[in-house]
Amino acid sequence: MSEPLIFEYQSVSRQGFVARSASESRLPADALRTDEPVLPRASELEVVRHFTRLSQLNFSIDTQFYPLGSCTMKYNPRICNRLAMLPQFLLRHPLGGVEHGQGYLQTMFELQEMLQVVTGMEAVSLTPMAGAQGEFAGVAMIQAYHAAQGDTERTQIIVPDAAHGTNPATATMCGCDVVEIFTGVDGDIDLEALRAVVGPQTAGIMLTNPSTLGVFERQIQEIAAIVHEAGGLLYYDGANLNAILGKTLPGDMGFDVIHMNLHKTFSTPHGGGGPGSGAVGVSKRLKPFLPVPFIQKKGDLYVWATEESCPQSIGRLSAFMGNSGVLLRAYIYMRMLGGQGMERVSDFAVLNANYLLHALQEAGFEIAFPERRATHEFIVSLKKEMRDTGVNAMDFAKALLDHGFHAPTTYFPTLVPECLLIEPTETESQHALDGFVAAMISIRKQAYTDPDKVKEAPLTLPVRRLDDVRAAKQPDLIWQPAENNTENTTAGS
Amino acid sequence: MPFIPHTDTDIARMLQRAGISDISQLFDEIPVDLKIDGLEAIGPALSEAEIAQLMQQRARADGEPLCFMGAGAYEHYIPAAVWDIATRGEFYSAYTPYQAEASQGTLQVIYEFQTMIASLNGLDVSNASLYDGATAFAEACLMAVRANRKSKSKKILVSRLLSPVFRSVATTILQGQRIELVELPIRNGQTDIAALKNFVDEDFAAVAIQNPSFLGTLEDVDTLTDWAHEHGALVIGITNPMSLALLKAPGQWGTAGADIACGEGQPMGIPLSSGGPYVGYLVCRKAIMRQMPGRIVGRTVDIEGKPGFTLTLQAREQHIRRSKATSNICTNQGLIATAATIYMSLMGAEGLRQVAHSCNANTHMLVDALCALPGISQPFDTPLFHEGVVQLDRPVAGFLMELSRQGILGGYDLSADYPELGHALLVCATEQRSAADIASYVAAAGAALEVAV
Numbered sequence: 001m002s003e004p005l006i007f008e009y010q011s012v013s014r015q016g017f018v019a020r021s022a023s024e025s026r027l028p029a030d031a032l033r034t035d036e037p038v039l040p041r042a043s044e045l046e047v048v049r050h051f052t053r054l055s056q057l058n059f060s061i062d063t064q065f066y067p068l069g070s071c072t073m074k075y076n077p078r079i080c081n082r083l084a085m086l087p088q089f090l091l092r093h094p095l096g097g098v099e100h101g102q103g104y105l106q107t108m109f110e111l112q113e114m115l116q117v118v119t120g121m122e123a124v125s126l127t128p129m130a131g132a133q134g135e136f137a138g139v140a141m142i143q144a145y146h147a148a149q150g151d152t153e154r155t156q157i158i159v160p161d162a163a164h165g166t167n168p169a170t171a172t173m174c175g176c177d178v179v180e181i182f183t184g185v186d187g188d189i190d191l192e193a194l195r196a197v198v199g200p201q202t203a204g205i206m207l208t209n210p211s212t213l214g215v216f217e218r219q220i221q222e223i224a225a226i227v228h229e230a231g232g233l234l235y236y237d238g239a240n241l242n243a244i245l246g247k248t249l250p251g252d253m254g255f256d257v258i259h260m261n262l263h264k265t266f267s268t269p270h271g272g273g274g275p276g277s278g279a280v281g282v283s284k285r286l287k288p289f290l291p292v293p294f295i296q297k298k299g300d301l302y303v304w305a306t307e308e309s310c311p312q313s314i315g316r317l318s319a320f321m322g323n324s325g326v327l328l329r330a331y332i333y334m335r336m337l338g339g340q341g342m343e344r345v346s347d348f349a350v351l352n353a354n355y356l357l358h359a360l361q362e363a364g365f366e367i368a369f370p371e372r373r374a375t376h377e378f379i380v381s382l383k384k385e386m387r388d389t390g391v392n393a394m395d396f397a398k399a400l401l402d403h404g405f406h407a408p409t410t411y412f413p414t415l416v417p418e419c420l421l422i423e424p425t426e427t428e429s430q431h432a433l434d435g436f437v438a439a440m441i442s443i444r445k446q447a448y449t450d451p452d453k454v455k456e457a458p459l460t461l462p463v464r465r466l467d468d469v470r471a472a473k474q475p476d477l478i479w480q481p482a483e484n485n486t487e488n489t490t491a492g493s
Numbered sequence: 494m495p496f497i498p499h500t501d502t503d504i505a506r507m508l509q510r511a512g513i514s515d516i517s518q519l520f521d522e523i524p525v526d527l528k529i530d531g532l533e534a535i536g537p538a539l540s541e542a543e544i545a546q547l548m549q550q551r552a553r554a555d556g557e558p559l560c561f562m563g564a565g566a567y568e569h570y571i572p573a574a575v576w577d578i579a580t581r582g583e584f585y586s587a588y589t590p591y592q593a594e595a596s597q598g599t600l601q602v603i604y605e606f607q608t609m610i611a612s613l614n615g616l617d618v619s620n621a622s623l624y625d626g627a628t629a630f631a632e633a634c635l636m637a638v639r640a641n642r643k644s645k646s647k648k649i650l651v652s653r654l655l656s657p658v659f660r661s662v663a664t665t666i667l668q669g670q671r672i673e674l675v676e677l678p679i680r681n682g683q684t685d686i687a688a689l690k691n692f693v694d695e696d697f698a699a700v701a702i703q704n705p706s707f708l709g710t711l712e713d714v715d716t717l718t719d720w721a722h723e724h725g726a727l728v729i730g731i732t733n734p735m736s737l738a739l740l741k742a743p744g745q746w747g748t749a750g751a752d753i754a755c756g757e758g759q760p761m762g763i764p765l766s767s768g769g770p771y772v773g774y775l776v777c778r779k780a781i782m783r784q785m786p787g788r789i790v791g792r793t794v795d796i797e798g799k800p801g802f803t804l805t806l807q808a809r810e811q812h813i814r815r816s817k818a819t820s821n822i823c824t825n826q827g828l829i830a831t832a833a834t835i836y837m838s839l840m841g842a843e844g845l846r847q848v849a850h851s852c853n854a855n856t857h858m859l860v861d862a863l864c865a866l867p868g869i870s871q872p873f874d875t876p877l878f879h880e881g882v883v884q885l886d887r888p889v890a891g892f893l894m895e896l897s898r899q900g901i902l903g904g905y906d907l908s909a910d911y912p913e914l915g916h917a918l919l920v921c922a923t924e925q926r927s928a929a930d931i932a933s934y935v936a937a938a939g940a941a942l943e944v945a946v
Contacts, residue, residue: 002597002799006605006838013841018570020847021854022928028876031711033741038612039845040838047838048574051831055583057598062582064595075496076586079541085576085764088552093562094768096902097893100558103551104767117534129624129769130824132811140669169811169821175669178816216522246532248523271828272599273589273621273788275770291665315665319565319627319658319757320768332548336495338538343531348497350519355507362510373522401595406588412812429498430507461594463801471793471805475782477618478608479792 002462003053007479009042038481057462058272059406065432067356069377069409069421070164070212072242072264072349077333080267084328094320098303104324105302109295111331112279118342119238119258120251121281125294127322131239134259134278135170135206138235140314141257141282141289142204143174145233148289148312154203154231160189162213162413167206167237176203183415187215187369189223198230208237209253210244210375212413213368214353214421224254233257233286241265242425243350243376246343256283265345266330277326288312293321348426349376352433356424359437365444368416377423379416380408386418391447391454393418396440398465399457403439495538558897559930561859563880563921564707564905565626565656566768567760569735569848570925572839575762579832589827590790593803599827600802603790606834610774613737614730614754615744617779621788621804622772622830623822626731626757627662629773630655630701632786632820633729633755634663637699638672639819640752640781643725646696650721652677652684654706655731657910672698682710682873682882689720697724699753703731704740708907708919709856709880710873711740718747727752734774735760735852736878738845753777762836763829772829783809786820851924852879855931859922862935868942872914879923882907885916887946892918895941901934 042050059066066073092104112124128134139157146154157171158179168178179197184190189207205227209217217223227234236250236258242265250258262268262277270276282290292313293304307313337345357378361367368379386392397407397420409421424433447454458464499507508514520528539547560568579585583598590596590603607619623629634649651660651674660674667674675697678685684702700721704712714730721728730743730751743751758772759765777785783806791805811818840848860881864871868886885892889906896903904920911917922931 003601005601006834007608013844014839015844015847017572017840017844018848018851018924019927021851021858021924023854023858025850025853026857026876027739027853027878028711031740031876033615033737033739033745035615035742035745037609037615037737037742037842039609039840039842041841042838044572044574044839047835048578050838051578051602051835052581054598054601055578055581057596057601058583058587059592059595060583060588061586066588068588071588073588077496079545081580081585083545083548085580086548086552088555088557090764090766091557091560091568092555092767093560093568093765093902094566095562095564095905096558096560097897099897100556100902101767103554106554107548107551114535117532120529129628130822132821132823133624133628136666136821140665143669165811165813165815165818166821166823168816169814169818172816172818173666173669173821175671218522218524221524221527244523247520247529248527249529252527252529269585269828270588271826272584272587272596272602272831273827274824275624275826275829276824316658316662317628317665318769319625319656319662319771322768323624323770324767325764325770328548332544334535335539335544335547336541337535339532339535341495341538342535344497347516347519348499351499351504351507351511351516354511354513354519358510358512373519397592398594401592406595407592427496427498430503458594462597463594463799464795464797466593466795466801466803467793468803468805471791471803472808475618475789475805476792477604477782477789477805478611479604 003050005479006040006042006050007038009040009046011041011043011046013041014044064404064406065428065436066406067408067422067424067436068406069423070239072423072425074267074425075427076267076269080329080332083332084325089328098301102302105295107331108327109297109302111327112295114334115260115279115281118245119281120249121258122284123287123290124279124281125290126279126327127291127317128259128278128280129318129322130274130276131259131261131278132166132170133317134280135166136173137280137291137314137317138257138259139170139174139176141286142233144289144314145286146203153201156201157203158197158205161415162211163206163208164237164239187213187372188217188219191219191222194223194226198226198232200231202230202232204233204235206235206237208240210240214374214378215369215372216375220253239264243346245346247346257286262326262330267333268326268329275323275326277323289314291315291317345426352424352426352428353377356422356433360440363437363441368419377421380420380422381416382418385444385447389447389451391451393420395454395457396443399443399454400439401458402460405436405439558900558902560902561904561920561922561934562902564919565757566765568765568923568925569760571762571764574839575832575835578835579828584828584831590804597802600790602831602834604792604802606830607790609837611776613734613742614732614776615742616754616776618782619774619776620785621790621825623775623787624826625769625771625773627659629755629775630659630731631663631666632775633753634667634672636784636786637727637729637753640784641698641727644696644698646698647672648675648697649699649701650675650677650692650697651701652703653679654684654708655701655703656707682708682875684712684717686713686716697726699727699729701729701731705733705736705878708882709877710875711878714746718751722749730754732756733760734758735845735849738842738849758833761833763832770826770829772826772833784819787822788825848924855922855926856881859920859931862931863938866939866942872917880919880921883918883920885918887916889916889918892941896937899937901937
């Protein structure tokens with residue numbers, strides 16, 4: 001099954017979407033373009049059919065189970081989308097006055113407050129547009145704090161080897177040097193290694209807890225003490241918040257700043273790669289540095305806090321206030337859960353993970369940290385299967401697609417060989433989990449009897465394995481009409 | 494228990510399999526003194542019907558003012574099919590297309606997005622989108638510093654007519670890398686070409702030009718582009734995709750064309766939504782594409798030779814390069830790029846041209862009618878695209894408040910960002926504003942001006 005490119009249609013585009021103006025446009029001739037941009041010529045029915053067919057080539061939560069570690073692919077309630085798309089919300093101009101925004105501003109204010117409660121932080125700003133931007137805000141605030149103390153030598157950010165790639169990339173983007181530390185054999189941070197690297201040059205440490213290894217960092221209080229005593233601050237990557245809602249608070253653990261992936265824990269859609277939303281929460285000492293704008297209450301009125309009222313702010317991160325529509329969806333979801341519902345989210349996210357871990361372990365799969373309690377996710381290592389049959393984690397991932405399951409996260413974290421990082425989330429039933437276990441058993445059986453067949457997977461999807469080397473070596477990044485193939489590709493100097 | 498499907502029997506069976514008797518045991522590795530007693534402060538759960546009622550109330554409280562505000566976000570008509578299709582579950586609830594075989598739909602859409610955005614801007618390649626226009630500009634600056642082989646400079650020469658908030662966001666993002674924005678002054682609503690001579694002895698990685706400018710005016714893009722290239726700087730064009738239906742694309746500016754273009758894709762079928770989610774774009778010449786940040790989709794073949802799509806050039810990205818990546822960016826605005834692609838597909842080049850013409854005509858109609866009122870004048874008559882500046886005989890804030898009482902969002906008060914323009918107001922009338930809407934604005938403005946200053 002394949003669908004032609006939209007550019008291959010040769011019909012007349014539908015006209016008449018908008019009324020013609022009562023008067024003529026006035027643009028100087030020398031400002032006008034003379035070429036025709038490459039845009040589709042397709043009827044409305046062709047456009048509708050084309051994109052509907054393309055949608056059907058995708059896996060999605062609405063159609064498949066996604067045990068994708070570190071990504072929290074839970075059900076995205078339809079009602080969140082419906083209500084975030086109420087006409088007044090969609091038509092509200094971002095620069096409209098607060099008199100035409102009290103409903104929206106009150107909602108955002110309450111979201112800030114709810115996120116403070118679930119993280120135990122002092123204040124929240126909703127403006128970062130994705131996790132990585134939340135990380136950027138966090139590290140920038142840590143830098144601004146040290147600068148405000150006159151402490152200009154703190155240029156190092158400590159990052160565990162198991163961290164998400166965005167952590168070190170963010171530290172670099174902020175102009176910091178990255179110092180990597182190793183994880184101990186039990187999955188916790190090696191405290192001696194940490195003590196060895198902290199000092200007057202330490203700006204802070206970036207941690208995820210539960211870590212990307214799917215275990216709770218038990219020595220978090222000691223870690224906080226070591227870093228704080230050295231004068232550094234603690235950054236919490238909130239990617240794994242789904243495991244601890246209502247159980248413990250990053251604020252209590254000693255973190256100074258946290259970002260939350262609302263598209264994970266609070267169920268806003270992943271949308272095929274965004275938009276995300278990376279709200280940040282801070283402890284008291286970082287409050288003056290929060291990115292603007294955020295929302296304050298003055299008497300009965302909800303108003304913006306901006307550079308004027310927050311002169312020490314790290315500044316703006318988006319043209320307006322982040323991904324507002326995503327924030328609305330998170331708010332609606334949180335109100336539908338309520339406090340008890342949030343606790344249950346973690347109860348069942350962790351129950352599902354532990355059940356799945358034991359079911360896979362009983363089926364003979366090797367668990368990376370078997371002596372530890374899994375949190376909302378856990379790691380299976382396929383190094384034995386790889387050694388015995390040559391079938392690796394990537395082959396398992398592709399074979400799972402043929403079984404109708406999205407692949408777990410593969411080869412991350414990198415310190416466990418041939419790993420699958422598996423996160424079932426709370427919204428999957430036991431039946432769905434059992435189906436996944438059965439698929440894993442069946443793939444392994446085939447790996448031992450007919451390994452080449454597994455390495456051919458996937459066989460039932462719109463395409464077979466793709467030639468990534470060719471994609472990178474001969475980049476074909478835009479379609480070009482055949483007749484002026486050369487005109488469009490004048491590479492500059 | 495919303496969204497949790499487990500029956501009591503399931504729970505019992507699952508606990509047994511996990512070797513425990515109670516769910517609370519699952520959290521026994523959390524130190525006792527860190528445990529909390531739930532989240533009482535969040536309050537009770539609302540039913541779907543209750544939250545629907547609450548949100549409808551909140552939405553009504555926002556009202557529906559008649560919008561004459563632009564300043565970086567524009568109210569255009571969005572055909573019904575755009576969001577009907579974009580919010581299909583297969584797009585809405587899909588993950589990032591790392592498993593290419595299971596994501597051909599999203600990947601092909603993004604390849605089509607890249608094609609349309611690159612072509613509108615007249616450049617060779619596009620990435621899969623960035624958060625918004627402001628961050629796309631910040632990434633363009635970072636990219637220019639990396640890509641300019643002739644210059645080691647970490648300075649970008651930026652027109653004062655570039656959106657103030659774009660400059661502000663870029664300043665936040667660039668400060669860690671010590672990249673500095675140097676301001677190019679303005680004259681008569683355009684970048685002051687004569688002032689360029691003051692910068693000939695300085696070295697710049699790039700010159701950034703927004704066209705149409707933040708004030709809606711058309712810049713002398715050819716002169717600015719050629720000047721930049723003669724002085725060893727790259728050119729970053731900041732564009733509005735709607736204007737590119739009519740205006741010369743950055744790739745055609747000056748003798749050699751701009752090197753990088755970026756902008757806010759919101760006008761392409763994305764609702765105003767209080768500022769987001771929108772969709773930033775970044776396009777460039779092929780020669781510097783490996784300096785591009787963010788995800789990029791490429792077309793390739795599968796092992797049977799069948800065409801297919803995949804994320805490519807990933808050696809630039811954080812999940813591979815970690816601290817040496819071109820940016821920390823991970824996400825793109827996949828769903829919003831999908832909606833923009835559907836919008837552009839429905840409209841076609843002719844449809845976009847009609848909208849762009851209509852916006853230009855309507856804004857002229859509004860500006861002309863406003864300037865016919867006593868107390869309002871036009872500070873300069875530089876050609877404009879779909880926004881215009883008018884000057885009042887009184888502070889803009891009070892005037893706008895009067896209009897707001899009449900249910901009219903009268904435009905953007907420029908006095909804080911451009912005090913040199915006096916009591917200046919930026920207005921915009923898109924194709925959504927009828928002649929009757931414009932007449933209502935003019936009548937309300939007339940009434941507001943009758944009040945003594």
